[in-house]
Amino acid sequence: MLTPKRFSDIVTPASIAGVLALCTLPFGSWSQCGTLLNGDGMVTNDPVYFECNDGNNPFEFFPLTQGSWTNVTVNWGDGSSPEFFEIWDNLNAISHVYDYEEFTSYDLTFSTSSCAASAALKKSVLVNPAIVVPEGWPTGACAPATLSFVNGSTNVTPDTEFTWTFDDGTTVTAGADNEGATVDHLYNAFTTGCQREVTLTATNACRTAEFGVPAAVTIDYINIWDRDNPLIGTSATVLCWPDNTVDLQNISEMVCFNNGNTQQRKEHWDFGGPFGPGGISEIDWRPWVNSDPIPLTFPSVGEYTISLGIENYCGIDEQSITIVVREPLTAEVAGPSVVCAGDRLEFTATAPDADWFEWDFYGTDQNWYPSQSGNMIWTFNAPGDYDLTVQVGLDNQSESCVAQAIHQVQVQAKPQAAIVLSE
Incomplete structure (x- = not known):
């Protein structure tokens, strides 16, 4: 309890003078500071506000605060006189009306006798692309x-x-x-x-x-x-003599046909010699209306160059291909002939110039096994006589280039050991 004696001990002439001095301070000299918020309502040091109004009219700006400011002076940064506000908080907003500017920036300050803060106001507009x-x-x-x-x-x-x-x-x-x-x-x-x-x-x-x-x-x-993409379709690019006939087709891509590039296309064929129907060497420019096959017949082994030109609204483009007529392939296959069931066997096929190999180990023409080269490992599990067949060919060939070789294999039952124990 505060007794008269204790009060007299506490209240001295000096303390009374201090209280009187506090009570006689000019109105507004005591202050309190809040915290600035950005445009998203988050506490931020030196926040940057954006005003994106493009209505060509003056606009009113409201800064945001958390907590209370008292006796605060605001410089709005537009050359107007600073404004004094006794209180600024969530319930007592402050604002300022700016003259319209399309693009500018204002530096704002908020100051009291005990603190200060700053912010920036960016005046701009939303750009609209066109x-x-x-x-x-x-x-x-x-x-x-x-x-x-x-x-x-x-x-x-x-x-x-x-x-x-x-x-x-x-x-x-x-x-x-x-x-x-x-x-x-x-x-x-x-x-x-x-x-x-x-x-x-x-x-x-x-x-x-x-x-x-x-x-x-x-x-x-x-x-x-764009120009069309010329493309020659062919039944084969490699023939093996005596096969000497190939079918060609114009399978070019009509560029942008569905987008208005519909002008009549034209085609021109150059067969490189009198190899076309009736011995013709070329087909002069004509409307391209279909892709019917054009048969060519070559006189001998050799290489023949065929060209196709395609014309549309945008111009002419051309493709050339080479047809090879060559001697037939030959094939041989070597390996063991008499074996036991279950043995691991190695066979070797020889076919100069061949691009691929296929194997039929049972001679039934039912199951063909490809290999990357002419070597193959195989095991026969059942006794019997087998016509092992190897088939070779060329990439992009006609059927005439397929060659075969047959190797007969006799598979015998594996001997069974009989052990008799004497008494």
């Missing part, structure tokens, strides 16, 4: 071709970043000075498809602050055509 193709400008062409596009974006600020993509693996980046610019792009031959998309993405501080991702716009009506 691609413009003026009337009369081409939106399609045969590659290689250069097409042009105009950057028609709005609300472009000095910090804007643009990215152009052309759907052919190329990307172009640019800054704010790309606004209103004409962007030329070369579509190279045989590197694009038919219907191309052109995309323009744009971002700036407001886009990042409000959405976290750029904005994008795409146009999808750009048609880039």
Whole structure:
């Protein structure tokens, strides 16, 4: 209990003078400080606020605080006079009206007699990307071709970043000075498809602050055509004499046919000599209306070059192939002839120039086993007589190039040991 004696011990002339001095401080000289929050309501040192209004009107800004500020002076950073507020907390907001600016920055300070804090207010607008193709400008062409596009974006600020993509693996980046610019792009031959998309993405501080991702716009009506892809279909590229006839077909790819490249195609054949139907050497340019087989007959062993030209709206392209007529393959197979059931056997096939080998160990023509070379390991588990057959051939060959060799194998039962114990 505070007795009169103890009170007299505590309250001295000096302490009374201190209390009187505190009580006589000017109004507003005592202060309390809160903590600034960013635009997401998180405690932040030196927060940065964004105002992305593009309505061309003055705007009112409300800074955010956690806790209370008392007797605080705010410099709003726009050249206006600082403002004094007796209290600022969650229930007593403070604000300031700024004149409209499209892009600027304000440095704010909040100060009391005991503390100070600062923040930044970024005034900007949301950039809006746009691609413009003026009337009369081409939106399609045969590659290689250069097409042009105009950057028609709005609300472009000095910090804007643009990215152009052309759907052919190329990307172009640019800054704010790309606004209103004409962007030329070369579509190279045989590197694009038919219907191309052109995309323009744009971002700036407001886009990042409000959405976290750029904005994008795409146009999808750009048609880039190309020459057709010539392709000769053939029944074989290797013949073995006396087989000397091959069938050819025009199986070329009609590029962008479903996207408007429908002009009548033409084809031209050069057989390299009088090997075509009726002894003709070529078929001059004619409409390509079907892919019916064209038979060629060659006079002897040799190599023959065949060419096919294809013409469409974008021009002519050509493919050539070589047909080889060669002497027939020969094959031999060697290995053990009399064996015991269960033995591990090795057989060797010899066939000069052969590309592949197949083995039929039972002579039934039912099960063929391929091998990478002419060597094969096999085990016969049942006694009997077998016609081991090896078949060899060439890649892309006609049936005339298949050669066979047969090796007879007699498989005997494995002897059984008989042991008799004497008494």
